[in-house]
Amino acid sequence: MNPSIALPSARRITDLLSSGLETRGKSKRTAMDQPRTDEDQQLVARTQSGDAAAFDQLVVKYTPRLYGLVYNMTSNHEDTNDLLQDVFSKAYKAIRGFRGKSSFYTWIHSIAVNMTLNFLKKRGRRFHLSLDDVDASIQNDKEFLELTQTSSPVREADLSELQKRLNEAMMKLSDEHRAVVTMFHIQGMPHAEISKILHVSEGTVRSRLFYANRQLQNYLDEFRKNPVA
Amino acid sequence: MDEFNDNEIGKLLRLKKYEQPHPGYFDNFLHEFHRRQRDELLREPLWKIFLQRAQDFMFRLNVRSLTSYPAAVAAIVVCAAIVSLKIYQGPETTTNVAKQNRPAFTAPANVEGEWTLASPVATRVTAQPIRRLNESVSTHSRNGGTPPRYVLDSVPVSYDTAFRF
Numbered sequence: 075m076n077p078s079i080a081l082p083s084a085r086r087i088t089d090l091l092s093s094g095l096e097t098r099g100k101s102k103r104t105a106m107d108q109p110r111t112d113e114d115q116q117l118v119a120r121t122q123s124g125d126a127a128a129f130d131q132l133v134v135k136y137t138p139r140l141y142g143l144v145y146n147m148t149s150n151h152e153d154t155n156d157l158l159q160d161v162f163s164k165a166y167k168a169i170r171g172f173r174g175k176s177s178f179y180t181w182i183h184s185i186a187v188n189m190t191l192n193f194l195k196k197r198g199r200r201f202h203l204s205l206d207d208v209d210a211s212i213q214n215d216k217e218f219l220e221l222t223q224t225s226s227p228v229r230e231a232d233l234s235e236l237q238k239r240l241n242e243a244m245m246k247l248s249d250e251h252r253a254v255v256t257m258f259h260i261q262g263m264p265h266a267e268i269s270k271i272l273h274v275s276e277g278t279v280r281s282r283l284f285y286a287n288r289q290l291q292n293y294l295d296e297f298r299k300n301p302v303a
Numbered sequence: 304m305d306e307f308n309d310n311e312i313g314k315l316l317r318l319k320k321y322e323q324p325h326p327g328y329f330d331n332f333l334h335e336f337h338r339r340q341r342d343e344l345l346r347e348p349l350w351k352i353f354l355q356r357a358q359d360f361m362f363r364l365n366v367r368s369l370t371s372y373p374a375a376v377a378a379i380v381v382c383a384a385i386v387s388l389k390i391y392q393g394p395e396t397t398t399n400v401a402k403q404n405r406p407a408f409t410a411p412a413n414v415e416g417e418w419t420l421a422s423p424v425a426t427r428v429t430a431q432p433i434r435r436l437n438e439s440v441s442t443h444s445r446n447g448g449t450p451p452r453y454v455l456d457s458v459p460v461s462y463d464t465a466f467r468f
Binding site for chain 2: 124130133134137138141146166236240241244255259260261290
């Protein structure tokens with residue numbers, strides 16, 4: 075399977091999930107998730123029976139999405155690359171033990187989040203930002219256009235400055251809060267999915283999200299007061 | 304607008320999805336994954352590779368029940384039982400050997416008729432280390448037809464009185 079074919083579909087899912095997630099009905103989300111689950115189940119079954127090519131398809135399918143998850147938790151491209159390789163390697167070794175109690179989507183995300191959180195604990199505060207470039211298609215994003223029209227700090231700051239401020243604010247959060255923020259705001263996951271991945275209650279997810287939003291509000295308030303510092 | 308509200312923070316953070324790695328990164332990711340797996344495989348010990356192959360074989364035969372945890376625990380218990388049985392049998396075997404060696408060694412001496420005080424002397428001879436016995440056996444064979452010579456205490460042990468004044 076050509077990796078370039080899987081990329082747009084994964085992006086499309088992200089876009090669909092992230093735009094107006096709160097207003098979406100549960101039935102629509104479930105209907106969209108169903109083919110994904112069925113396809114994944116087939117690929118998992120083939121992998122378990124020894125078909126390595128089936129696992130390759132899973133890797134191609136989930137790489138962009140997991141990259142976004144790990145990258146936004148680490149803010150470092152090289153670390154993300156290494157972690158992602160380890161995540162898939164671990165998943166390949168453990169896939170025989172995968173009994174389908176949760177979806178493959180939840181399972182692989184759990185592995186990625188847990189490995190990233192462990193990595194961040196070991197890394198501690200010794201890190202440097204190694205940020206990816208912002209895709210030019212952001213200029214056509216409806217939300218970006220709205221923000222540049224309504225919010226003066228965003229209007230005045232250039233893209234790289236905005237990216238830097240956002241990442242700095244994110245890195246000031248604790249690892250667990252950053253994970254929740256990444257999954258909810260950036261990846262567009264619903265609370266229920268996040269709770270399954272993190273093995274915590276939905277209430278805990280909501281409370282972490284609330285606390286993280288307050289913190290981000292404080293950090294970004296400085297940006298509002300002094301947009302081009 | 305005075306400050307960012309939750310909705311705006313959400314919108315701002317959603318812009319982070321536009322941070323993307325260099326073009327071609329995702330295309331090369333799978334190749335890199337394969338390369339790392341090969342490297343890892345080369346570093347693994349032979350027994351581990353063999354074990355994985357065996358597991359693959361078992362899974363292809365659909366004998367998952369055999370590889371399940373209860374079966375694995377049962378197999379471990381059986382192995383442990385066999386090993387423990389062997390361990391318990393071990394000392395008994397050596398005792399038997401010792402018991403067999405004793406008459407085997409003392410018998411020729413009695414047959415040759417040089418020992419008249421059979422029981423005390425025999426006890427003393429068997430109390431000696433096995434290495435000595437082997438040496439004496441080899442001496443015996445080296446002499447060929449000549450009868451073996453045994454050096455005994457000048458006074459038989461059994462005739463010694465316990466107290467002398």
